Amino acid sequence: MDRFFIFLIAGWSGFFVMAIELLSGRILAPNFGNSIHVWGGVITVFMLALALGYLLGGRWSLYDPSLRRLALILIAGAAAAIPVMLLGDPVLDWVFDLIQDPRYGSLLSATLLFFIPTTLAGMVSPYAVRLLVDQSQLSGHLAGLLYFCSTFGSAAGTLLTSFYLVLYFEINQILTGLIGISLLLGLLTIFPGNSKNASRQSV
């Protein structure tokens, strides 16, 4: 059951990141256009944030890792995405007035709005690997399975968002849904007594 939640969280986290990344292009377009350099800025910020997240997630897994804490990372990532909806417009307008060049404007805006939630999402995978692996023999196999889930989730998030979700919903409705599912999944993981099993397993 624990493993199921670990893989589910990794897959969902992949979905979440790519859905947000696609929407971020939409969110920046009214102020900075959607030229190739705007996408360049967005992708750079997401890659850097994920890189830092991998580092931090792996590091944090050294200290008393548990499924409960993995769920907390997921919840924190969702919470960190809330300001995108609440503060998005004022932040974008502020940057628009501050920086003339849309390249650096989009880079700074993407950093301010998306860096923290994406860093937290990046922490999920290495932390999850730590929870899964108890024998070094199986580490590659389990890491492979986990990357499969996470990247498959990313593919699903990209496709569903760009093909269908934007056709039926507003950006903020999609964001609300994404954040809501993350919170729900995090809470479901924590509450039905999974936390005890998780710490037992990981010790």
Added chain:
Amino acid sequence: MRQGNRFKTLLALLASFMTTPSTAMNIIHTEKSLYRNILVYEEDEQRCMSFTRHNRTARQSCQSLDEPDQFVFSYTKMMMGALYLNPHPRNILIVGLGGGVLPTALSRMFPDAGIDVVEIDPAVVKVARQFFGFNPNPNVRVFEEDGRVFVKRAGKSSQRYELIMLDAFDHEYIPEHLLTREFLLEVKTLLTADGVLAANTFSSSRLYHHESTTYQSVFGLFYNLRVELKNRVVLAKMDGLPLRDAIERNANLLEEKLKLLGFGGDWLMPLFSTDRDWNPDARVLTDQYSPSNLLNSAF
């Protein structure tokens, strides 16, 4: 033997490539830009700019080789219908350059008018200058940037225009952030109190309905010019649509100038319609909801 056969097949293949797709199409220039492949070709006494090789109906801009001043496309003629709402604009903004047909004609008609053109793709500007006689000068300025960014910035300064022409879409791809209620509101702040908007838009897909309600939500009543099913131009005026006799007066005033472009009031006047032939419940496009390309596809 086998090699000989293969050679023959190859020759046949080459021959079919050279004959079937274009009997008299003469490609004179190709250019890869960040955004697209630009193709300049000559065919049927016309020089055209196209953004794709496969679909020749997606011509961006064409110029008659014998009479380069004459307009070839009905949509550019309809865009000039904006002058029936204001026959002498002094400041003009054009979003989307193409071959530069509109700014070239307008600067010839109104040599003293200040014309600003925004074009995102530097390669399009280059090709327009090199192959379509587009000629920027102190009165005709080109800004190589995103239309939305230009409009937003211009709105924050005190820049105002008496005529704004939106011509940034083609049938293959729509910059979705240039087809939302918020963008049109930003455009509206750039118009003078009696300013005129002309927009080249779509009419052949279900996007037509969404686009219509979006323009209506920002500009209220507008003239809806449609011809040949796929061409449609929206004309709106800040202080309300002028009545038919005012338009006819302007049409007479402009008749000689427009004749130089190859058309006149007898062609343009009957197209002025305020009929609402769209679904009024179609969802308005906004920055939050703008799947224009999906709505424009056939599904």
